[in-house]
Amino acid sequence: MTHFEWLAIVMFVGFFFFIMSGYPVGYSFAATAILFGGIGYILGAFDLNLLKLLPSRWFGTMSDFTLLAIPFFIFMGAVFEKSGLAEELLETVGRLLGRVRGGLALAVILVGTLLAATTGVVAATIIMMGMLALPSMLRYGYDKKLATGVITASGTLAQMIPPSLVLVVLSDQIGVQIGDLFLGSIIPGLLISGLYMLYVIVITRLKPDLAPALPPEAFSLAGKELLRKVVRVMIPPGILVFVVLGSIFFGLASPTEAGSVGAVGSCFLAWMNKRLNYKLLQDAAKSTAQLTALVITILFCSTFFSLVFDGLGGQRLITDLLLNLPGGYWTFIIVANIAIFLLGIFLEFVEICFIAMPLFVPAAHALGIDMVWLAVLFAINLQTAFISPPVGFSLFYLQTTAPKEVATSDIHKGALPFMALQLVALIIVLAFPQTVTWLIHVSAQTAP
Secondary structure (H helix, E strand, O other): OOOOHHHHHHHHHHHHHHOOOOOOHHHHHHHHHHHHHHHHHHHHHOOOOHHHHHHHHHHHHOHHHHHHHHHHHHHHHHHHHHHHHHHHHHHHHHHOOOOOOHHHHHHHHHHHHHHOOOOHHHHHHHHHHHHHHHHHHHOOOOOHHHHHHHHHHHHHHHHHOOOOHHHHHHHHHHHOOOOHHHHHHHHHHHHHHHHHHHHHHHHHHHHHHHHOOOOOOHHOOOOOEEEEEHHHHHHHHHHHHHHHHHHHOOOOOOHHHHHHHHHHHHHHHHHOOOOOOOOHHHHHHHHHHHHHHHHHHHHHHHHHHHHHHOOHHHHHHHHHHHHOOOOOHHHHHHHHHHHHHHHHHHHOOOHHHHHHHHHHHHHHOOOOOOOHHHHHHHHHHHHHOOOOOOOOHHHHHHHHOOOOOOOOHHHHHHHHHHHHHHHHHHHHHHOOOOOOOHHHHHHHHHHO
């Protein structure tokens, strides 16, 4: 460690002090950079001329066409949620599977998977399913822990399944093609969803009292009417998802172009269901503007932070430490994933991407790690952290809508089996990188 590299370490610790004090994350980045940049200048450890690089870095960020996909995908999800299409999807699938033991739980997982591919918004998905599905599951005798665990885990699939906002931000920070990252995350995302469903099927067979089948009077729709509703409610969103993601995978459109098609397509579906109006568009646009502004603010401030941190020698210090870990390649993978998991318990994914990725990426490149595979591992880890007690964000989202009879302990205990399932998926992806790379190779071979 050189004479002033200790200052970079203190800067990193100081940043977490700002966050834990409740200061907004973007402003925490900026405040820490200003404070320690000034201290570094006084001590002769930081060259103020480095700040001249900021405008060019910010301009380069805003010139990145891929980042335009963020507001399009957010708007697409907002329209689905605010138009009631997502709610109707949950109701229909629930009627379809309700006669099966554990059918409502399976319906929540299936709808969570479909909504992940259409909305990509974790909070909205969990709150909606908490308001609609949880009371029904409790009314028909479902175990509180199983019901809450299924909802928090399924709602968090939006972190993993494309067009996930997590994947878009990761692609920018890690420096991989968003199309490759979308392709690479499909099999692991479906693997996690499949493990959830397998768990529900097995546990409800071993312990039937946890999730009884719904009584016949719970179904008010006749067979033909239910079939018509399934076709009307499930087929159009499925086609939209295929068009949006398929156009990216087959090289027909960039993620930004596909996102714009998704935004227009969601409006078209709302119009088909006679739910498109000015207030809907206004609310969706407002949600999109707020979330996009948050991402860009954090991105700008984190760039400032990284510039000062690097100027103090912090990036060089971290890279050297990671490269010299005993065990090399696999030790780095383990340490990086543990760090991402721990950060994910306390911070949002956007914050983690801008904090941790600049530290890990140089060492990962030097070790020859497949960056798409690494990004998918990080995404699984972030999803696991999101449902981890005691402070996983998904647990708090459900807590805001849960009925009074559902205790906080029920929500936390209910998440534990699904955390274990996600760790199983992480181990599978670690052991078999082909789960990430196979579709990418197939796509490359079939591309014109």
